Amino acid sequence: MTTFVAFATTDREIYHRTFAEVKTSVLQSIFFLGSLLLPGCDLIDVHPYDADIDGACDINAQNIQRIEERCAGRNEIRIAVISDTQRWYDETEDEVNHINSRGDIDFVIHCGDLTDFSVTKEFEWMRRELEKFTVPYVVLLGNHDCLGNGLDLFRKIYGAEDFSFTAGDTHFVCLNTNGLEFGNNVPDFQFISNDRANVPATVRRTVAAMHCKPNSDQFYGENTVKFHEEMKKYPSLQFCLCGHYHSTKVEYPFDDGIPYYQCAAAKNREYLIITLTKEGGIDYEVATY
Amino acid sequence: MKSRLISLLVLCLPAIHTHGEEKIWQHFIPDHFVTQYAGSIGIMNFGIGWDYYRNHWETEAMGGWVPKYSSQETKPTLTLKQRYIPWRLHAYKQWDIEPLTTGMFLNTIFGDNFWHNEPDRYGGSYYGFSPKVRVHAFIGQRLRYNMPKCYNSIVKSISAYYELSTCDLYIVSAFVNNNIRLSDILSLAFGIRLEIL
Known part of the structure; x- marks a missing residue:
């Protein structure tokens, strides 16, 4: 588990950001992904063969x-x-x-x-x-x-x-x-x-x-x-x-x-x-x- | 000759160390537990995972199930997931953000109608694919809470993640049709990951 500490320490030195900067970048990426998804919000797919269907039947x-x-x-x-x-x-x-x-x-x-x-x-x-x-x-x-x-x-x-x-x-x-x-x-x-x-x-x-x-x-x-x-x-x-x-x-x-x-x-x-x-x-x- | 080879192997075993004090079997102890909702692998999925290469890579094995919905039976599934995490950003106090996680996973579904090799009645390759095994690719993001050391908890960190994935059959459908939009082929998953000491 020594490797983990090394990774975390290095990253904290290299990628040190203020909370505001991180918040901005995270919000931006969420807005970007959100804009891709908004046209159709039915994103929950349990499995390709789930047989979960609604809408017109018979x-x-x-x-x-x-x-x-x-x-x-x-x-x-x-x-x-x-x-x-x-x-x-x-x-x-x-x-x-x-x-x-x-x-x-x-x-x-x-x-x-x-x-x-x-x-x-x-x-x-x-x-x-x-x-x-x-x-x-x-x-x-x-x-x-x-x-x-x-x-x-x-x-x-x-x-x-x-x-x-x-x-x-x-x-x-x-x-x-x-x-x-x-x-x-x-x-x-x-x-x-x-x-x-x-x-x-x-x-x-x-x-x-x-x-x-x-x-x-x-x-x-x-x-x-x-x-x-x-x-x-x-x-x-x-x-x-x-x-x-x-x-x-x-x-x-x-x-x-x-x-x-x-x-x-x-x-x-x-x-x-x-x-x-x-x-x-x-x-x-x-x-x- | 055979016995000599075996004795050589036995002699070599204690020499297989990684960091001097870690034995090879210790690498097989899972580093985290994971629970995932949806994401084209089953409604609820539970699994174990291993972290390695400076925690940039993770491998997870998950089991889950698909409720029967309009079909005749509930179906069990198994998933093998490989994830790459290029960056971890320290956000605030105990909180880290992993702005990108990406990778691939294989999923297999169990049931009488889900064959891997085509049954004999088709006489060779008739359909040219397997309904049983799917290959998926995903991207996602993760928010991580590092447990303060003073808690002495066995849980080292708790992460919440989401992932957007798609699979081979969705890609071949979307690729040749303008009618199939990106939102048609994306699948959203939510998960919780517990890292243990």
């Missing part, structure tokens, strides 16, 4: 209510499809503004991967951008959103990972297909058959949305064909929406005329606009911003 259910009210009785629906916005907050902001400025979109479907690491702050930051939508939106679960506590956060902020709703004459089924994270338990065929049994009689066509398509790395063997067969049992399946691969693509993986529309990541500055026309057709368009 967003999908609230937006589904808005979608169903907005589209009630309609036989033409126009949707925007976005996906894989993880860690591209600037691009997502532009994407949201671009969709807001169009004024012809009924609602937005986000095909999953809101976050890169499932860190709590990523969920908050992405929600901050998505909440700027003036039209209702629904969010699907991506594989990057289920690391750590991600699934708990997703359920709290957006709701169940399998859900469906009916917009006008069209039924939308949104499914968790992240097989690498959930194993053989997804897709949840029990959910699909229950949901199919409860499709309203007014529905004349169906759209499916998922994060990973059946022929992706996230599907297990026999589930690939079984999934598509199950989806085709819905009333007039029109097309399937997916993300995960970060590029825009149209595929007919089962050669039966049912397209899988793959939406690009936000970094590509592309999204899809799909119109289900009143004549029963599909208008597919890729928008860039």
Whole structure:
């Protein structure tokens, strides 16, 4: 402990200050740090994976209510499809503004991967951008959103990972297909058959949305064909929406005329606009911003 | 050969002294205790620390926990912190100010979903990072009260500190986005440090 005394003595000789001088320098440094922090005072972060979240929750259910009210009785629906916005907050902001400025979109479907690491702050930051939508939106679960506590956060902020709703004459089924994270338990065929049994009689066509398509790395063997067969049992399946691969693509993986529309990541500055026309057709368009 | 090496080591042991009278094991006795609130390592953290190199450097080992909040379980954490203190200014009577403390810390969180090496099902490197281990960097300031010698207390000094830190995952998010502000990625910690004789 002799070293300590030497240190203290030396420093007191070299750095001897009057109390007023020290007080001034300390106050200055506190004001400097304070000025850095004032814009957002939520500085207490218990842990990156603390799952400590407040603010808007159960967003999908609230937006589904808005979608169903907005589209009630309609036989033409126009949707925007976005996906894989993880860690591209600037691009997502532009994407949201671009969709807001169009004024012809009924609602937005986000095909999953809101976050890169499932860190709590990523969920908050992405929600901050998505909440700027003036039209209702629904969010699907991506594989990057289920690391750590991600699934708990997703359920709290957006709701169940399998859900469906009916917009006008069209039924939308949104499914968790992240097989690498959930194993053989997804897709949840029990959910699909229950949901199919409860499709309203007014529905004349169906759209499916998922994060990973059946022929992706996230599907297990026999589930690939079984999934598509199950989806085709819905009333007039029109097309399937997916993300995960970060590029825009149209595929007919089962050669039966049912397209899988793959939406690009936000970094590509592309999204899809799909119109289900009143004549029963599909208008597919890729928008860039 | 092996036994000769061991006997050589045993012979050398008494020679490993630092200041003549201090034995090497004495360096492993902690020099201070520390309690920290928040700072991205857990809600409350308790630990021990060692001071060395003219008290310019400190190493701390802390254990803490993260309450469950919206998740399923409370999670324990461990932290290893390395701190550099370039200056200590005498302020007033028994009070010193350390206007800058800086350093880095590693934190690990325990729970089923927090892996270090990716599970086999991903077939190699799929995500390319570990949710379990975080690397953080910090700056802070400290106010120190030196216990007067006449008290004969086992506590040599009491310090209160705050630190602002950020971690690897926050930096890679902020780096590529103007939308992520400095205040979004900073984490504030408060702590008390007790130096013992």
